Amino acid sequence: MIFDPAAFGLTPPLDLVNLPPEKTALSIENLDLYYGETQALFNINMRIPKGQVTSFIGPSGCGKSTLLRCINRMNDLVEHTRVTGRVMLNDTNVYDKHIDVADLRRQVGMVFQRPNPFPKSIYENVIYGLRLQGVKDARTLNDAAESSLRAAALWDEVKDRLNESAFGLSGGQQQRLVIARAIAIEPEVLLLDEPTSALDPISTLTIEELINALKTKYTVVIVTHNMQQAARVSDQTAFIHMGELVEYKDTDTIFTTPSDKRTEDYITGRYG
Numbered sequence: 001m002i003f004d005p006a007a008f009g010l011t012p013p014l015d016l017v018n019l020p021p022e023k024t025a026l027s028i029e030n031l032d033l034y035y036g037e038t039q040a041l042f043n044i045n046m047r048i049p050k051g052q053v054t055s056f057i058g059p060s061g062c063g064k065s066t067l068l069r070c071i072n073r074m075n076d077l078v079e080h081t082r083v084t085g086r087v088m089l090n091d092t093n094v095y096d097k098h099i100d101v102a103d104l105r106r107q108v109g110m111v112f113q114r115p116n117p118f119p120k121s122i123y124e125n126v127i128y129g130l131r132l133q134g135v136k137d138a139r140t141l142n143d144a145a146e147s148s149l150r151a152a153a154l155w156d157e158v159k160d161r162l163n164e165s166a167f168g169l170s171g172g173q174q175q176r177l178v179i180a181r182a183i184a185i186e187p188e189v190l191l192l193d194e195p196t197s198a199l200d201p202i203s204t205l206t207i208e209e210l211i212n213a214l215k216t217k218y219t220v221v222i223v224t225h226n227m228q229q230a231a232r233v234s235d236q237t238a239f240i241h242m243g244e245l246v247e248y249k250d251t252d253t254i255f256t257t258p259s260d261k262r263t264e265d266y267i268t269g270r271y272g
């Protein structure tokens with residue numbers, strides 16, 4: 001008998017190859033990236049579903065961060081970088097020469113490995129992006145601060161110290177603060193590059209629960225070198241090896257029945 005996930009109340013995995021446009025947040029097409037003469041990404045093609053969590057896994061140096069940074073053009077900041085191919089966000093290619101990169105980064109927020117709060121109060125950190133946009137109304141700013149901190153699962157811990165320096169928070173709290181700052185401007189996509197690798201196990205679990213909650217509102221793409229984390233948080237997982245997208249499937253399939261030998265070797269810990 002064919003296993004029918006729906007019969008068990010489970011959502012069947014999406015068909016990532018034929019993902020329809022209305023379910024697609026990002027479509028990466030024939031993407032190559034060169035750092036100077038060295039090619040770091042080779043003909044990447046993938047559709048990233050809306051409102052889900054997608055992980056990039058693979059050995060150190062395989063190109064996970066490079067691929068993530070292509071999505072909001074953070075690689076533009078690296079000299080001598082050349083990209084060919086397309087990254088479609090809705091109906092626009094983010095590499096189109098008419099794209100306003102600042103605007104793109106408002107739509108596609110990013111959180112890095114080390115929490116990077118600004119030397120300001122907790123409150124000012126969260127509303128930083130809104131101030132940049134020229135929002136002045138105190139009520140609007142207060143509401144945004146509260147709802148973003150709640151969404152980042154930090155409100156209860158900081159509501160009585162909003163005017164204190166963000167540097168007084170623990171590492172895990174700082175990372176949630178940075179996530180609150182990213183979502184305060186309501187991006188469509190949130191990119192997380194190893195967001196828990198500098199955190200203790202308890203803070204890591206808190207962030208993982210948060211990621212799971214965020215996908216009701218945002219499309220989340222996360223780079224992790226921690227396979228258990230990918231298995232816990234993501235709906236689909238992409239295995240990258242030496243700049244190539246080797247296998248991209250729903251997370252269960254990648255971890256239980258990978259079809260490529262390189263994926264299998266990686267998830268069984270043969271290299272890493």
Ligand SMILES: Nc1ncnc2c1ncn2[C@@H]1O[C@H](COP(=O)(O)OP(=O)(O)O)[C@@H](O)[C@H]1O
Pocket residue numbers: 035040058059060061062063064065066067078
């Ligand atoms: N700014 C850069 N300039 C030149 N080469 C780089 C740069 N950043 C990364 N690379 C190279 O690109 C490859 C992929 O790196 P990266 O995307 O950081 O891998 P990962 O995140 O999977 O560890 C590596 O060989 C790395 O040395």
Ligand SMILES: [Mg+2]
Pocket residue numbers: 064065066223
């Ligand atoms: Mg990296």
